[in-house]
Amino acid sequence: MADFSIVIPFRHGAEYAWSALLSCRLASRRFNSEIIICLDRPSDDQRSLLEAQIKRAGVVVNLIVNTGAGISSAINSAIDASTSELIVRHDIDDIMMPRRLQFCMELFDAGAEFAFGSALRFPKVKRISVPDSLWSARQRALHECPFIHPGSAFLKNSLKEVGGYDPYFDGVEDFDLWSRVLWSDHIIKTDQRLHVLYRRHRKQFTRTRDSHYTNLRRIEIFERNRVSTLRDE
Numbered sequence: 211m212a213d214f215s216i217v218i219p220f221r222h223g224a225e226y227a228w229s230a231l232l233s234c235r236l237a238s239r240r241f242n243s244e245i246i247i248c249l250d251r252p253s254d255d256q257r258s259l260l261e262a263q264i265k266r267a268g269v270v271v272n273l274i275v276n277t278g279a280g281i282s283s284a285i286n287s288a289i290d291a292s293t294s295e296l297i298v299r300h301d302i303d304d305i306m307m308p309r310r311l312q313f314c315m316e317l318f319d320a321g322a323e324f325a326f327g328s329a330l331r332f333p334k335v336k337r338i339s340v341p342d343s344l345w346s347a348r349q350r351a352l353h354e355c356p357f358i359h360p361g362s363a364f365l366k367n368s369l370k371e372v373g374g375y376d377p378y379f380d381g382v383e384d385f386d387l388w389s390r391v392l393w394s395d396h397i398i399k400t401d402q403r404l405h406v407l408y409r410r411h412r413k414q415f416t417r418t419r420d421s422h423y424t425n426l427r428r429i430e431i432f433e434r435n436r437v438s439t440l441r442d443e
Contacts, residue, residue, distance in 0.1 A: 212244040214311055215292030215366075218300050219276075219284035220260060221250045226303040226409065227263035233306040235269050241311050246272045246291055247302070250284040260302075282375035282383045289366060289374070298363045305407035313403055314363045323368035323396040327361040327405025338408065340400040347400070348392050351435045355385035356392070361405045368396050381424035382431065389431050393438040 216234050234245055249257065264271050274291050276284040289297055296318060300306060310327065317325035329338045338358050341347035350356040362384070372390045379386035391398065 212292075212294040213241040214238070214243040214296045214298050214314070214363075215289075215294040216243055216245045216298045216300050216306075217285060217288035217292065218245065218247045218302055219250055219281050219288065220247050220256075220302050221252050221281075221284075222256050223301075223303040223411075224252070224256045224259035224263060226411075227260050228267050229305055230300065230302050231264060231267035231269045231271070233308075234300065235267065236308050237306045237311045241315075243298075243311065244272060244293060245269060246274065246288045248274050248276050248284040248288040248291075250276045250281060251279070278377065280377050280380040282377040282380050285375045285383070289369065292366065295366050296363065297366050297369065299359055299361075300406075301360045303409045303411065304360045305409070307404050307406060309403075310405045313401055313405060317363070317399045317401060318365070320399060321397050322399035324364045324391050324398045325362070325401065326357045326398070327363075327401045327403060329358045329361045329406045329408040330404055331408045331410055334410065337404075339402060342400060342402070344392070344398060347398070348435070348439060351385075351389055351392055352432065352439065355382070355388065357384070357388050358406070358408060359384040360408060362388075372396065379427050379431070382427045385428065385431055389435050389438075393435075393442075 277287050298314060313327060314325055326340045328340050331338055341350055341356050347356045372394055375383050376386055
């Protein structure tokens with residue numbers, strides 16, 4: 211059984227895969243980690259390039275095919291295929307910091323069921339810090355997603371207890387999940403240390419998704435969070 215399962219959904223962005231996978235390899239030098247990439251209907255060219263980049267990075271990857279359709283289904287499929295209870299989210303176009311898995315292990319050892327670290331966006335540099343308390347995270351969730359998805363890690367069983375990723379919210383699937391987690395009884399730990407370099411580019415999924423659909427789903431999440439906040443007052 212692996213210490214960590216690093217799960218990566220993939221449709222496009224294979225040109226960035228070498229640096230992403232090499233960073234996972236370096237972060238795993240003190241741990242027995244597995245990398246699971248779930249193919250979510252990539253083009254033949256993208257799949258061929260991905261396989262070449264995997265070989266170039268010199269990493270062992272469990273390459274699986276999405277049993278459904280869409281990014282939520284891809285992430286769920288990768289998690290189902292994992293052998294570790296400790297799940298680390300990553301993306302094919304981001305770079306894992308060398309000590310990220312060490313930071314995650316410290317958070318899990320401290321009792322975390324869901325752990326979130328800060329990120330540094332590039333090439334236009336901006337630090338993306340996580341909220342420093344549950345209250346501030348809930349307040350941020352009233353107007354934006356409080357966490358960055360490639361900086362997240364969680365226990366597999368805890369994820370299943372809150373329902374996993376919901377395909378209905380594809381495009382804002384992480385915001386939906388974190389909002390459910392924030393108003394649950396699960397233990398959340400945040401870490402101001404940098405866990406990931408978050409790449410912004412024109413082909414990024416967040417820039418190519420159907421904005422009308424995702425805006426409607428986002429409004430649903432905002433309203434749900436507002437009701438949850440009023441209920442807690």
